[in-house]
Amino acid sequence: MARISPTRGQKLLFLIYILIGICILYFDITSNSFQSIKNGFKSFKISSSYFLNQITVEQFKNLKERSKSKKTLLEENKNLKNALDLSYLNNYLITKENKFYKNHDMVKYPSQDKTQQSPFKIAQLRSFNPNTFNCCDRHRMYLEIIGNNKNNFNEFMVFNSSGIIGQIIHSQKYYEVMLLTDISHYIPLKSISNDFFCNARGSGRSEIVICTFNPLVDTKEIEVGQIFYSSGLGGIYPKDIEIGKVNNVVQIDSTTVNLEIKLSANPLGSDLYGVMRY
C-alpha cells in the first residue's frame, strides 16, 4: 500500500523541530543548562540498576551463600579472622611510633635472606586459663608456632597487635609463654628521658606490673600517666618499646615506692601472636 507523502505543513513541522533541536544542541554545548536533567537521569539510572541488582543478582548470590554449609562458613570466618589478626601483627611492627619501624636491624631473621621472610613467626593460642590470669600469680599461656620445624624458641619475645605480652620459657609440643604479669617475671623498664630505670615484676594481676624503687636513691619524681618503655637491658625484649603507663604510685615506706604500671598490651586481645627475637 502506498504511503502518503508528508504535506507542506508536516514538512514545516519537521523543519521547526530540527531548528528546535539545533537550538537545544547549541545551548547544551555552550552552557550547562541541561545538566540537571542529565544528572537526574543518571541518578535514576544508578538507583534503578542498583534496585534491579538487589532484587535479581543479589538474591541469587544470597541463595548460593545460604546453600553453603555452616561448617564452611565457620572455617571461612576463622580464616578471615586469622588474616585480620595477622595484618594487625604486621601493623604493630610497621607503626611509626614503634622502635621496629625506625630500626629494622634490631630484628634477627632466622636466615640471612631478609627479603624472603617475615621478621616474625606466627603462633596460635592453644591453651590459656583466663580465670588463673584474673585471680592468681601464675600467668602462662601455651602457643603452637605455625610452620615450625621443631626449632628452639626459648627466650623469644611474644607480642600481639597491642604490644609485648611475654616471652617463651619452654619449648615442648606447645611453647609455654610467661606473661609480663606473671609473678616470677621481670622486665627492665626505663622512662622516656632515660633518667629512671627499674625492674618491673609481674603483679599476678591482669595488665599490671610493679616497679619497686628506693626514693632516697632515685630522686626522680614519677607521675601517674607517665609512659614506661623497655630498656633492652635484659636481652630478651628490644629497647624503646612502649610497655605501659603508670597507673598508681604507692608509698610503702620511706625507702620503698611501688609504681603500678598498666600494660599497653592485653594478651586476651586475640588468639594469634607474633614470636620474634631481636
Added chain:
Amino acid sequence: MRYIKIIFYLILINIVDQKIANITYDYFLIFPLTFLVYSFYVYKSDSITSSSEAFLFGLFVDIISESFLGLNAIFFCLIAYFINIYSNTFKIFSYLQICLFFGLSSSAYVGFSQMIINIWNFSYITLLVSSVFNIIFCIFIAISSAYLPYFVKRRL
C-alpha cells in the same frame, strides 16, 4: 502501548549499542545501531512518522546515551523526514540502493556526530571504516532477510 514498546526497545538497543561501541572503537569503527534500528522502524512503518514523535524519541535517546541533548533529536527528525519523503520512491529502488541509502545516512550520522562530540580528535579513518562497515552491514541484513524463514520475513 506502542510507544512504551518502542521506548523499551530503544533502551535495550542503546545498551547493546554502547556495549558494541566499547569493542569497536579501538578498530576505528563506529556502528550507530540505535540510529539504524530507528531508521528501519520508520522505513517499515505503514504511516507517516510524525515529526514530534521522531524528535521526542531522539531526545530520549540523547538522555539515555548521555550525549548532547538535541543531537539524536535532529538526526532522528532528519531521517524520518527523508524516509517519509522518499517512502514511495524506495519502492522503485533496488535493495542495493536502499542499502546504500541507509549505509550512507548512518555514515553521515557518524560524521556529523563526531564533528559535534569529538571535534578535536575527528578521524577520517573512523569515518571511512564506519561507512564501509555500515554499508556492508545493511547489505548483509538485506541478503540475510531473503534467506530467513517466512514468518520472520513477514515480521521484518
